[in-house]
Amino acid sequence: MMIKKVALVTGGNKGIGKEIVRGLYEAGVKVYLGARNLERGRVAAKEIAAEIEIIQQDITDEASIDTAYEAINKNEKCLDILVNNAAMNLGAAASSQVTVQEMRTVFETNVFSIVGMTNRFLPLLKKAEHANIVNLSSDVASLQLQKESADLPLSYPSSKTAVNALTVHYASEFKNSHLHFNMIAPGFVDTDFNGHRGTKTPQEGAAAPLKYALDFSDHAPNGVYASSEGVIPF
Template sequence: MTTTLITGGNRGLGYEVARRLIDAGQTVWIGGRDATGGQEAADRLGAQFVQLDVTDDASVESAAARIEGRVGHLDVLINNAGILGEVAAPEDMTADQLRDVYETNVFGLVRVTRAFLPLLRKGTDPSVINVTSGMGSFTLTHDPARVESQYTLAAYGSSKSAVTMLTTQYAKTIPDIRFNAVDPGQTATAFTGNVGQTVAEGAEAAVRVATLGAAAPTGTVTDRAGVLPW
């Protein structure tokens, strides 16, 4: 049975991905900072919960040790945890505002990936799925026909550009593990102010890649419609 960890899996998009993967027969761990809320979410889903703050080395290492002790391996890691951060015009944006977003969206992804690589190498057809965004796409943010062009989110958008590049670099240099990035698109959750497509639609890209098993590619960037332009 496939064992999957989803960071930020206690609400929103991560929660829906967890629900769908459990329905598909996977054993799902959801990671979150809030122990009480996270455990309640896990109980509702029929998932396992591990306290995990992606911005904290000790928390990530503790989560990896717990899963290793309980399961001994990991097959799929979904780096879903992310924040929008404080929105500011680029000319007014401070380094600290940028740093806050990168600490979760970029450095957190690297921290979690590095900590769980040993467990993934013990898994079956190991796969890492990084949740990116069309807001990090140079093509889409300059296409007036796309919703991504309507927003100015310098910190968040640039962090997701970094997520996509990191994904391709991992894929090029770690051939024994599959690395792919997925864009849920503008999805109606608390993160977006409940604007956009349904959560079920937003979860499709991650669920698709997470259930491919041995057929999963590596180094791809997709949304629910197919290849995402960058």
Template sequence: MNDEKTVALVTGANKGIGYAIAEGLGAQGMRVGVGARDDVRREEAVEKLRAAGVDAFGVPLDVTDDASVAAAAASLDRLDVLVNNAGITGGWDQRPTEVDLDTVRSVVEVNVYGVIRMMDAMLPLLRRSAHPRIVNVSSGVGSLTRQSSGGDTGPIATAYSPSKTFLNAVTVQYVKALAETNIKINLACPGFVATDLNGFRGHRTPEQGAATAIRLATLPDDGPTGGYFEDAGEIPW
């Protein structure tokens, strides 16, 4: 790896918002690891990014698998930016009286436990960085304030929405634990982006959805940590 370049790793980066985040970070001169499970889709994304001028490389990665995450960490010589973007919904209209508990477990496994695995595995590398940044891709539906005040009009999602609230709470604990370090950790909401995650029903582009994560990944040293942000600013917890 080129020691002069900032090195970033984006999970779930072979398509959608993750790909747009990787492309945006690459456009700022970073060397970007495309973390993805599917070998073919990962390498296709790497080639597409390279064709666009991004210094990209593939990282085989399944965030639900301890060995896969450990192997990904071992494959890196250094890491400055970690963007935990990989996520699933488990389907929509997840009514509390009807949702399968296995669906809830599978969503939490990716959206929360996967992020914990990634942060724990990558922290030794990030601690060696001069300007380490972690961005956890959350959602406005994880806001208890919005959910309880009627500000969120999305579908009932007993697996997905609480998984993002759980992710927010976990992120706060990491912020507290790493308060004496130079590692900045923030949460980014991409908004309602048209991706296969929602059947392309969203009204925002992946590039628009990636903007907040890119901004948080490139914060100056006096930038915030422990925040929950969208394009318009901070989101109420």
């Protein structure tokens, strides 16, 4: 009997995360839907399938990450897929206007929490035969793009550049291992994140993250920055 892969998706209660949960479930994976609000998690899971497990998790709260880890560790032998999807986009201030508080808040959620989540779940990821860690990035993570776009705010794009940097560090530390770390840009997606200005559906946005989450081939990439159009140069 084939053993089911196990996945955890942060911020799985809406937007792209919810479609990643759906796609993993449809691919036969046992999915833990991470949601900081249990009720929102329950509502989302109900729309997908009764088998989806809901895990309460505020990714900026170490105690909450610990509790989620203990719950999954109690039930599972390993974690095969971790999708660090949850993030926030606060304000739109240019560098000269941004407050340190805005920078701290955005980096806390978008960057530091990925380190917190990844390091806490590493023992379970290491127990998998092959583990895929997908960090949600963005096209605006590109330094070249930031250099050329004077109207981009500072906090969110630079937080996604930091996501790419940390992903590369993990990929480098775990190269030649069974752990694969990639940073995937979903495109401009119609979600609450951008007031529904995005042009792709959440399902289309979930396609590239799903591709990397589900690649258990011998040649699965590590340290790649990519979108649904292919690999992006950093």
